[in-house]
Amino acid sequence: MNLRLLTTAAAIALFTLAGCSKSDSGDKPTEAATIKIGQIASMTGKEATFGQQVDDGIKLAIEEINNAGGLLGKKVELITEDTQSQTPPTKTAMEKLVSKDQVVAVIGEVASSRSMAAAPIAERGKVTLLSPASTNSNVTLDKDGKTLGYVYRICFIDPFQGTVMAKFASENLKAKNIAVLKDNANDYSVGLAKNFTETFTKNGGTIVEEQAYEGGQTDFKAQLTAIKAKNPEAIFVPGYYTEVSLIAQQARELGIKAPLLGGDGWDSPVLTQGAAKEALEGSFFSNHYSEQDTSAVVLEFIKRFKAKYNETPGAMSALGYDAMNIIAKVIKDGGKADAESIAKGLATLKDYPGVTGKITIDAQHNANKPAVVLQIKDGKYSYYSTIAP
Numbered sequence: 323m324n325l326r327l328l329t330t331a332a333a334i335a336l337f338t339l340a341g342c343s344k345s346d347s348g349d350k351p352t353e354a355a356t357i358k359i360g361q362i363a364s365m366t367g368k369e370a371t372f373g374q375q376v377d378d379g380i381k382l383a384i385e386e387i388n389n390a391g392g393l394l395g396k397k398v399e400l401i402t403e404d405t406q407s408q409t410p411p412t413k414t415a416m417e418k419l420v421s422k423d424q425v426v427a428v429i430g431e432v433a434s435s436r437s438m439a440a441a442p443i444a445e446r447g448k449v450t451l452l453s454p455a456s457t458n459s460n461v462t463l464d465k466d467g468k469t470l471g472y473v474y475r476i477c478f479i480d481p482f483q484g485t486v487m488a489k490f491a492s493e494n495l496k497a498k499n500i501a502v503l504k505d506n507a508n509d510y511s512v513g514l515a516k517n518f519t520e521t522f523t524k525n526g527g528t529i530v531e532e533q534a535y536e537g538g539q540t541d542f543k544a545q546l547t548a549i550k551a552k553n554p555e556a557i558f559v560p561g562y563y564t565e566v567s568l569i570a571q572q573a574r575e576l577g578i579k580a581p582l583l584g585g586d587g588w589d590s591p592v593l594t595q596g597a598a599k600e601a602l603e604g605s606f607f608s609n610h611y612s613e614q615d616t617s618a619v620v621l622e623f624i625k626r627f628k629a630k631y632n633e634t635p636g637a638m639s640a641l642g643y644d645a646m647n648i649i650a651k652v653i654k655d656g657g658k659a660d661a662e663s664i665a666k667g668l669a670t671l672k673d674y675p676g677v678t679g680k681i682t683i684d685a686q687h688n689a690n691k692p693a694v695v696l697q698i699k700d701g702k703y704s705y706y707s708t709i710a711p
């Protein structure tokens with residue numbers, strides 16, 4: 323992992339250097355020799371595995387596209403900007419891709435809060451932003467609730483994901499009393515907590531305690547002590563893996579035995595490292611894909627991914643792969659590699675056979691597709707069920 327991180331960092335450094343020397347040379351701009359696709363991704367920082375996994379998926383797709391002759395006679399070139407898992411660098415990254423690099427589309431971000439920070443820049447610069455994984459319902463909307471023309475996603479949204487886990491809690495776990503522990507500094511977490519609560523209480527369940535933390539925090543004992551006092555049957559923790567991993571360990575230290583429930587933000591090879599492996603045993607979360615899926619498209623993807631990286635792909639690699647292949651498809655089908663044509667192609671995408679399911683983009687620029695529920699068993703994600711919208 324560390325070696326991998328270092329290699330990635332070195333590659334970015336080299337790339338940045340190469341980029342600088344080119345733009346400093348003062349050459350007259352000619353027609354682009356490549357089709358430039360941008361990426362904003364958390365390659366470093368608190369959610370580094372999100373960015374790294376998406377990046378792996380995108381690069382595999384680009385390698386395949388270029389090996390097959392590229393798009394409209396040109397090679398695809400990826401320009402990745404690191405958001406460092408933070409909002410301010412996300413805006414700088416997006417500005418650079420839109421203004422300086424003049425990419426035709428940008429893939430990213432994973433975190434909803436960061437996609438929401440980049441969205442107005444995409445809209446203003448008229449460059450399509452395609453999020454592979456941001457699930458908060460507001461990502462594709464402006465503040466008045468109108469759909470943004472240049473912002474799309476290929477994943478389901480949290481009103482659906484929240485319903486999936488709430489129904490799972492009532493129907494499969496037969497739980498009546500649940501506690502919620504959310505990240506107040508994270509739009510995804512706040513939204514998913516609300517979506518879960520709405521469905522769970524509508525179906526007769528009770529939220530016996532709601533507690534909050536702020537992403538980056540490392541001590542959750544006060545919140546967990548308050549939760550323990552209410553003796554819930556499960557705790558819904560719609561956060562990101564870095565905090566969830568610590569929350570699980572501290573919950574067990576305090577003697578809480580209830581399983582934790584969560585959403586896609588748990589997905590990371592780091593989630594179950596160390597003592598978190600035992601702490602999370604038996605817990606459940608919803609996600610976009612299962613590596614145990616035996617459909618032909620998933621098997622083929624896993625085979626190709628393993629051949630390149632010698633690793634089993636996580637959900638975000640699958641989403642990155644789908645996002646890049648969908649952009650390639652709309653460029654090909656539209657016969658043009660400009661933002662306008664790409665946006666139009668995405669708006670009308672129907673039944674695309676993705677690794678993460680069949681993808682159709684709706685009027686709010688969201689994808690309607692099933693979610694999977696996974697259970698953590700021996701530190702691995704074991705497929706439990708698929709739930710359609």
Ligand code: PHE
Binds near residue numbers: 434455457588637
């Ligand atoms: N859905 C999360 C968000 O919107 C991001 C995420 C997606 C994390 C997929 C992990 C896996 O913030």
